[in-house]
Amino acid sequence: MSVEGAGLIRGFIETGRNLVGSYVDPRRWVTVQYPEERRATPENSRVYPFLVYDGADPEEGLRCVSCKICEKECPPQCIYIVPAQDERGRPRKHPAIFDIDISVCMSCQICVEVCPFDSIKMDQAYAWDREDRFGGLLLHKADLARPNRYYRELHPAEARVVDEHLARERELRESGVRAAVRASLPGSGEPGGGT
Amino acid sequence: MNMEGILALTGWGGLRWVGPVELFERGPVWLRDWAVGWLPEGAKVWAEGLIPAVAVLAVFGLLFGLATVAERKLLGRIQNRPGPNRVGPYGWLQFAADGVKMLTKEDVVPRSADRVLHFLAPIVMLAPVALSLAVIPYGRDLVAADPRCGLLFFFAVGSAAEVAAFMAGWSSRNKYSLLGAMRAIAQMISYELPLVLSALTVVMMAGSLSLVEIVEAQSGYWWGVIPRWHVMTPWGLAGLLLFMAAAAAASNRAPFDLPEGESEIIGGFMTEYSGFKYAIFFMGEYFGMFAVSGLAVTLFLGGWQAPLAVLEAAPSYGWFFLKLGVMIAWFIWVRGTLPRLRVDHLLNFGWKYLLPLGALNLLVAMVWRGLGGWAFPGAGAVRWLACLAMIGLPAILWGRLLMRSRGWGPRVYRYAS
Amino acid sequence: MITAHHYLAVAAMLFGIGLAGALTRRNSILVLMSIELMLNAANLNLVAFGRQAGWEQGSQAALWVMCAIAIAAAESGVGLALILAIYRHRRSAHLDESPPLKG
Amino acid sequence: MLRRLVHCALCWTLSMAGVAGLYILAGAEFLGLAQLIVYVGAVAILIVFAILLTQRRELLSIERLTAGSWVTGVAVAGLVAGCLWIGLAYTRGLGGAGGASGGPALETRELGELLMGRYVVAFEVAGLVLTVALIGAVILALPFEQPREASGRRADRPAAGEGWDARRQGGQGA
Numbered sequence: 037m038s039v040e041g042a043g044l045i046r047g048f049i050e051t052g053r054n055l056v057g058s059y060v061d062p063r064r065w066v067t068v069q070y071p072e073e074r075r076a077t078p079e080n081s082r083v084y085p086f087l088v089y090d091g092a093d094p095e096e097g098l099r100c101v102s103c104k105i106c107e108k109e110c111p112p113q114c115i116y117i118v119p120a121q122d123e124r125g126r127p128r129k130h131p132a133i134f135d136i137d138i139s140v141c142m143s144c145q146i147c148v149e150v151c152p153f154d155s156i157k158m159d160q161a162y163a164w165d166r167e168d169r170f171g172g173l174l175l176h177k178a179d180l181a182r183p184n185r186y187y188r189e190l191h192p193a194e195a196r197v198v199d200e201h202l203a204r205e206r207e208l209r210e211s212g213v214r215a216a217v218r219a220s221l222p223g224s225g226e227p228g229g230g231t
Numbered sequence: 232m233n234m235e236g237i238l239a240l241t242g243w244g245g246l247r248w249v250g251p252v253e254l255f256e257r258g259p260v261w262l263r264d265w266a267v268g269w270l271p272e273g274a275k276v277w278a279e280g281l282i283p284a285v286a287v288l289a290v291f292g293l294l295f296g297l298a299t300v301a302e303r304k305l306l307g308r309i310q311n312r313p314g315p316n317r318v319g320p321y322g323w324l325q326f327a328a329d330g331v332k333m334l335t336k337e338d339v340v341p342r343s344a345d346r347v348l349h350f351l352a353p354i355v356m357l358a359p360v361a362l363s364l365a366v367i368p369y370g371r372d373l374v375a376a377d378p379r380c381g382l383l384f385f386f387a388v389g390s391a392a393e394v395a396a397f398m399a400g401w402s403s404r405n406k407y408s409l410l411g412a413m414r415a416i417a418q419m420i421s422y423e424l425p426l427v428l429s430a431l432t433v434v435m436m437a438g439s440l441s442l443v444e445i446v447e448a449q450s451g452y453w454w455g456v457i458p459r460w461h462v463m464t465p466w467g468l469a470g471l472l473l474f475m476a477a478a479a480a481a482s483n484r485a486p487f488d489l490p491e492g493e494s495e496i497i498g499g500f501m502t503e504y505s506g507f508k509y510a511i512f513f514m515g516e517y518f519g520m521f522a523v524s525g526l527a528v529t530l531f532l533g534g535w536q537a538p539l540a541v542l543e544a545a546p547s548y549g550w551f552f553l554k555l556g557v558m559i560a561w562f563i564w565v566r567g568t569l570p571r572l573r574v575d576h577l578l579n580f581g582w583k584y585l586l587p588l589g590a591l592n593l594l595v596a597m598v599w600r601g602l603g604g605w606a607f608p609g610a611g612a613v614r615w616l617a618c619l620a621m622i623g624l625p626a627i628l629w630g631r632l633l634m635r636s637r638g639w640g641p642r643v644y645r646y647a648s
Numbered sequence: 649m650i651t652a653h654h655y656l657a658v659a660a661m662l663f664g665i666g667l668a669g670a671l672t673r674r675n676s677i678l679v680l681m682s683i684e685l686m687l688n689a690a691n692l693n694l695v696a697f698g699r700q701a702g703w704e705q706g707s708q709a710a711l712w713v714m715c716a717i718a719i720a721a722a723e724s725g726v727g728l729a730l731i732l733a734i735y736r737h738r739r740s741a742h743l744d745e746s747p748p749l750k751g
Numbered sequence: 752m753l754r755r756l757v758h759c760a761l762c763w764t765l766s767m768a769g770v771a772g773l774y775i776l777a778g779a780e781f782l783g784l785a786q787l788i789v790y791v792g793a794v795a796i797l798i799v800f801a802i803l804l805t806q807r808r809e810l811l812s813i814e815r816l817t818a819g820s821w822v823t824g825v826a827v828a829g830l831v832a833g834c835l836w837i838g839l840a841y842t843r844g845l846g847g848a849g850g851a852s853g854g855p856a857l858e859t860r861e862l863g864e865l866l867m868g869r870y871v872v873a874f875e876v877a878g879l880v881l882t883v884a885l886i887g888a889v890i891l892a893l894p895f896e897q898p899r900e901a902s903g904r905r906a907d908r909p910a911a912g913e914g915w916d917a918r919r920q921g922g923q924g925a
Contacts, residue, residue, distance in 0.1 A: 390792025
C-alpha cells in the first residue's frame with residue numbers, strides 16, 4: 037500500500053517543477069509569443085485561397101481564365117467571378133472581377149483541386165483581422181493575386197510539379213501547328229481528354 | 232542626513248531623530264497620528280476609524296489587482312507558458328486593463344430577475360469580507376480594529392457570505408444560479424465547522440479571542456532559534472493543515488470551487504452577473520482568500536512576528552505581508568495542481584474527515600498542554616512526537632478506513648463499463 | 649444618551665411585530681419567523697437589564713441570552729424539519745391545512 | 752407590504768442582524784457576534800431553504816390577509832405592545848449607562864468562566880438539547896422509508912405518498 041498523500045506530493049512536485057523550470061528554461065514553453073515570434077507553418081497547411089500570376093504584372097499575368105469551375109464547385113459559394121470582355125464585347129480568358137469572401141470560405145481546397153489551370157492555390161497567411169466588419173473580409177482580385185514565386189515558397193514540392201507541368205504545356209503550345217495537326221488526327225483524342 | 236538618524240515626525244507633530252528601523256516600524260502609526268492631528272476635535276474620532284479603514288481597503292485593493300495577475304502568471308508557469316506579459320512591465324499592469332474591461336462592459340440583468348436583490352447580492356458579498364479584514368493585525372500596533380472577540384467577529388461577519396450567495400442565486404431566476412447557490416451554501420456551512428474548530432484550538436491555547444493577543448502569545452523563541460509560532464507544535468501543524476483545507480473550501484478556491492464549477496454549472500450563482508457586479512463578486516472572493524490567509528498567518532504562523540531574532544529589524548508588517556504572500560502563493564499552487572472534487576466527495580471530506588480530525592486536534596492540544604510539565608532530558612522531543620502520533624496516526628488510519636467505504640474510492644461507472 | 653428605556657421600547661415593538669405576525673399569518677414559516685422575533689425581543693430585554701446592572705454584575709443575563717440563542721437555534725431547526733415533514737404529507741405549508749395534531 | 756416570502760426572510764435576517772448590533776451597542780460583543788453567527792449564518796439559511804423546499808405551489812408569495820384577521824392580529828399585538836410600553840413609561844430608575852456609552856462591557860472571559868463554572872449544567876443541557884434537536888430534525892426531515900410490498904413501487908422512486916406522483920396515478924386510475 038502506498039504512503040498517504042504520496043500522490044498529492046508527486047503532483048505538487050510536478051507542478052512546482054514546471055513553475056521553476058519555465059523560468060529557468062524557456063524551451064519548456066508550450067506557447068510562442070505570437071506577433072514577435074511565429075511558428076513555421078507546415079508545408080501542407082492551408083488557410084484561404086489566392087490567385088497565382090506569372091511574370092511581373094499581377095493583372096495581366098493571372099493564370100485564371102475565368103472558367104468559373106471553382107465558383108460552381110465552391111461548397112459555401114464564397115467565390116464570385118465576372119469574366120473580362122474585350123473591346124468588342126466578347127469574353128476574354130481573364131477575370132474582370134474575382135472575389136472571395138473569406139468570412140464564408142471554409143478552407144476546403146476544392147477550388148484548388150478542380151482548377152485545370154493551376155491558377156488558384158491555398159495560402160498560409162492566417163492573420164486576417166480587419167477593422168471593417170462587413171467589407172473587410174471580402175477579398176478582391178488585387179488582394180488575392182500573388183506571384184508564382186510566392187507559391188514556390190509556400191509549397192515548394194507541389195510548385196515544382198506544377199511548374200514542370202506548365203512548362204511542358206507551354207512547350208507543346210509553342211511547338212504549335214504540328215502538334216495541333218497531330219492532335220486533330222483521328223484516333224488520337226488528345227485535346228478532348230477532359231471529356 | 233546621516234545613516235543613524237532620520238528626522239521624523241513622531242506622535243503629535245514632534246520632530247526627533249530616529250533610526251531607520253524605528254522609522255519603518257512606527258512610520259504608519261506616526262503618519263496616522265500626524266494626519267489625525269490636523270483635524271478638529273470632533274472629526275478626530277471619525278478619522279481614527281476612517282484612516283485605517285481606507286488604508287486597509289487601499290492596500291488590499293492593490294493586492295487584489297496584483298494577486299489576480301500573480302495568479303494568472305503562476306498558473307501559466309505551472310502549465311509551462313508565460314502568462315500575461317503584455318500590459319505594463321512584465322504584464323504586471325494587466326489588472327488595470329481587466330478593470331477597465333470590467334467597468335466598460337454592459338451590465339446585463341435578466342428580465343425576470345429580482346432587480347433589488349440582484350443588485351444587492353454583490354454588495355452583501357463584498358462588504359462583510361472587507362469588514363473581516365479589519366480585525367487582522369498587520370503589524371505591531373497596526374490593526375484597524377481590535378475588538379475583544381476579534382476571531383468571533385471574523386467568523387460572524389463571514390457568515391453573511393452565505394446569505395449573499397443565496398441572494399445572488401435566487402434573484403437571478405436561473406436554475407443554474409440557484410443550484411450553484413445551493414452548492415455554495417452547503418459547502419460554506421459544512422466547512423465553517425472545521426474552520427472554526429481548528430481556529431478554536433488556537434483560542435484554547437492562547438487563551439484569547441483577540442487576534443492581537445493571539446499574535447502576542449506566539450512571540451519569543453525556543454532555544455533562541457525556533458520561533459514560538461503555533462505551527463511549530465504538532466497540534467498547530469495539524470491545525471494549519473486542517474485550516475488551510477477548510478479555508479480553501481470556505482473561500483471557494485480550487486480544488487473546492489464547485490459553486491462556480493464553470494464546466495459543470497456554468498458559473499454557479501454568478502452565472503447571471505456581468506460587468507462590474509461580477510467584478511465585485513470576484514473581488515469578494517479574493518478578499519475572502521486574503522482574509523482567511525491572513526487569519527491562518529495570524530493564528531498559526533505567528534502573525535507579524537519575525538522568524539528569527541536578528542530579523543526583527545525588518546518592519547513587522549513586512550513580515551506579515553511576506554507570510555500572506557506565501558499563503559496566497561500556496562493557494563495558487565494548489566489551484567494549479569489539484570483537480571476539482573465531486574460534490575459528494577466534498578461534503579464527505581468535510582463532515583467525515585476534517586470535522587472529526589478538528590475535534591481530535593482540540594484534544595491533542597489539551598494533551599500537549601498537559602505534557603508541558605515533563606522535565607526529563609529529551610522531554611521536548613518525546614512530547615512532540617507523542618502529540619504528532621496522536622493526531623497523525625488517526626488521520627492516516629481514519630483516512631484508510633474511509634477510503635475503503637462506499638463513495639470514497641475511485642469512481643465506478645455503472646453503465647459505462 | 650441611550651438608556652435601558654430605549655432598549656425596552658425597541659424590544660416591546662419587536663415583540664408586538666412578532667405577535668402580530670404570529671397571530672395573522674397562516675404560513676407556517678412566517679409564523680416561525682414571527683416567534684423568533686418575539687424570542688429576540690425577550691433576549692433584548694435581558695441584554696438591556698444586563699447592561700443596566702453593569703456587565704460585571706449582569707453577566708448572568710448574558711449567560712441566559714446565550715442559552716436562549718442556542719435553544720432558539722434548536723427550536724427553529726426542529727420547527728423547520730416539522731414543516732418539511734408536514735409539507736411532504738399535505739403538500740402545503742399552511743397551518744389551516746396542516747393535520748390536526750392529535751394522537 | 753412584501754409579497755414575496757424570500758424577501759420577508761431576508762428582511763427578517765436584516766432585523767436579526769440589527770438586534771445583534773443592539774447587543775454590541777449594549778457592550779455585549781460576544782452575544783452580538785453569537786447572534787450574528789446563529790441567526791444570519793444558520794437560521795436564516797435554514798428558513799430560506801425551507802421556503803424553497805415547501806413553497807412551490809404558492810409561487811413563493813404570501814396570501815393576502817382578510818380584513819378580519821388583519822384587524823384582530825394588529826389589535827391584539829398593539830394591545831400587548833401598548834401595555835408593555837405603558838408599563839415601561841411608568842418605570843423609573845432605568846437611567847443607568849453601560850456598554851458603548853461609557854459603562855463597562857461584557858467580558859468574554861467572565862462569561863466563559865460562568866458557563867464553565869457555576870452554570871456548567873445549564874450549558875451542558877443546552878448543548879444536549881441542541882444535539883438532540885439536531886438529530887431529531889434530521890430524522891424528521893428524512894424521507895419516509897416505506898416497505899417495498901406496501902408501496903408496490905421501486906425503491907429508488909420517491910417515497911409513497913408523494914403528492915404529485917400519487918395524485919397523477921390516482922387520477923389515471925379514477
